Amino acid sequence: MRSIKVHTTNSTNVFLSAYYREQKACGNVYVVAEKQTSGKGQMGTVWHAEAGKNLTFSVLIKDVDILLAEQFKLSALVALSVIEVLEAIKIPKVEIKWPNDILADKCKVSxxxxxxxxxxxxxxxxxxxxxxxxxxxxxxxLPKVTSLSAVTGKKYDLEELAEKLANTIETNIYEKQKQPIEAVLAVYYQKLLGYKKVATYQLPSGENVVGVITKVTPSGFLNLALETQEKQFAIKEIKQLY
Known part of the structure; x- marks a missing residue:
């Protein structure tokens, strides 16, 4: 896959979005930035990273063929691709925190x-x-945040990691996008923090509740069995405490 390297950009997602609009005839591509000034996270949050020491990059995958009603299939495949690469380089205790944060030894790494x-x-x-x-x-x-080096004591090549991640994401999307959503979720659940286990969650009001993750819907909602009822939550409507 073709790569683009930039020293500084506001956001690699914004960069690739503009690139896609201007060059729709291009193939799949990924862009790596040494520094992001406004890195984007879920629901408008900001991703902070020390320049030159971390990976901040985005991948454009074309010819995706996934129903919008099953959009979480794509999210699950991407999260599992990151897990696959990290496990291949022997990062211990990697798992997913819904919807797609990646943890290493119970601390956020991606x-x-x-x-x-x-x-x-x-x-x-x-x-x-x-x-x-x-x-x-x-x-x-920053609470409960770590890095690959902090976990293993080793230093990693950023370019090599970016290439492995981009290629693994591309391969898994193309090879598995036609699998039934249930099959993709079954693998996702194997790496999902708190699946079928009692855990504590925090509501936007600040109230803590105890519940068990029963499933994630094809559109990405979290189903949580609480003490008296089963309830469905969207991103940012509930926070998992761990």
Missing amino acids: GILIENVVVGAKINASIIGIGLNVNQLLFDS
Whole structure:
């Protein structure tokens, strides 16, 4: 897959979105930035990363063929692709925190932001932004955040990691996008923090509740069995405490 390297950009997702609009005839491509000034996270949050020590990059995948009603299939495939690469380089205890944060030894090591191009009832292309803490060791006062180097004591090649991640994401999307959503979710559940286990969650009001994840819907909602009822939550409507 072709790669583009930039020193500084506001957001690699924004960069690739403009690139896609201007050059629709291009093939799949990924862009890596040494520094992002406004890295994007889920629901408008900001991704902070120390320049030159971490991966901030986005991948454009064209010819996606996934129903919009099953859009979480894409999110699950991307998260599982990141897990696959990290396990291949022996990062221990990697798992997914719904919807697609990646943890290593119960600390966040990666975040994913997916922005889709929709045609009719299907996802036609996808811009997949990934922030991965790699060689940074200090995170100021950020709670439960880590990096690959902090976990293993090793230093990693950023370019090599970006290439592996981009190619693995591309391969898994093309090979598995036609699998039934239930089959993809079954693999996702194997890596999902708190699946079928009692855990504590926090509501936007600040109230803590105890519940068990029973499933994630094809559109990405979280089903949680609470003490008296089963309830469905969207992103940012509930926070998993761990």
